[in-house]
Amino acid sequence: MVDWWNGLSTLQQLFACFAIPATLVLVIQIILFIIGLSDGDGDADVSHDVADGDGAGADAADHVGDLTHSHDVAEVRLFTLRSIVAFFAVGGWTGVVLAGLELPLPAVIVFALMAGWAALYFVTWSIRMALRLQYSGNIDVSNAIGKVGEVYMTIPAANRGYGKINVMVQERFCEFEATTSADRDLKTGESVFVTGITEDNVLTVIPNDEVSTH
Structure with a gap:
């Protein structure tokens, strides 16, 4: 692990500082979700x-x-804990990879932000779709x-x-x-x-x- 870290450039280490904690939180969220399903x-x-x-x-x-989905689905915010974690995890690792390809700094930052934003939006969209399915399934x-x-x-x-x-x-x-x-x-x-x-x-x-x- 230390050798891997030392082998990263300064820019890669910077992106990794965002990606690693976000990934750990993401894993914890998944574990808590699984526990919630089993112990609900x-x-x-x-x-x-x-x-x-x-x-x-x-x-x-x-x-x-x-x-009706119109009430609660409309309340799903774009910036939630889940979506922000996804932004930093995906954007951070994208930055680590692209910085390793020695692309220009502006390009690395732009692509990392785009990847993070795509992940953020995807998580929000997934929650909205899940809520729609939840409501269409006649949850009382x-x-x-x-x-x-x-x-x-x-x-x-x-x-x-x-x-x-x-x-x-x-x-x-x-x-x-x-x-x-x-x-x-x-x-x-x-x-x-x-x-x-x-x-x-x-x-x-x-x-x-x-x-x-x-």
Whole structure:
């Protein structure tokens, strides 16, 4: 490894400094995705009384049909953690390879940026397509009530905004918008319990470690 690093030019090492960490994060994301698929329903059978304790779960279910892709697909941002990681990983390794071919510096930078941008856009496009397939497969959001999920994008405290969670619904690993009444932000990676759904088809969640207290 040391010999390989020492054999790189300064420009290649610079690109590698972006590519290597991004690739490691990408691998971790893939591993977490696989774990999520295998463990998705492991703790999901918490009593549904939690979801219905204040009537929110039952009332919300009355408002829920199948999601239409126009709401959540439109919310898929171009710059997300996944797409940015893909940008640096693909763009970085492209720069390493092209710099090794002794191409002019401007050409190396331009092609690396183009490759990174293509990867970024592809990841965003893939997520949008996956969501469309998810919705066209008649995913009923009400089936998420009582499930345990994981925060993907931070959920602001006290219903001040929306974040996103990943949760297994109808044997599919799905991503939904979510809000919380908790008095603190729910951070990425935190386990949450779905208590209901708003009229806008946004999941309401609480920290999973607070389930026994409700």
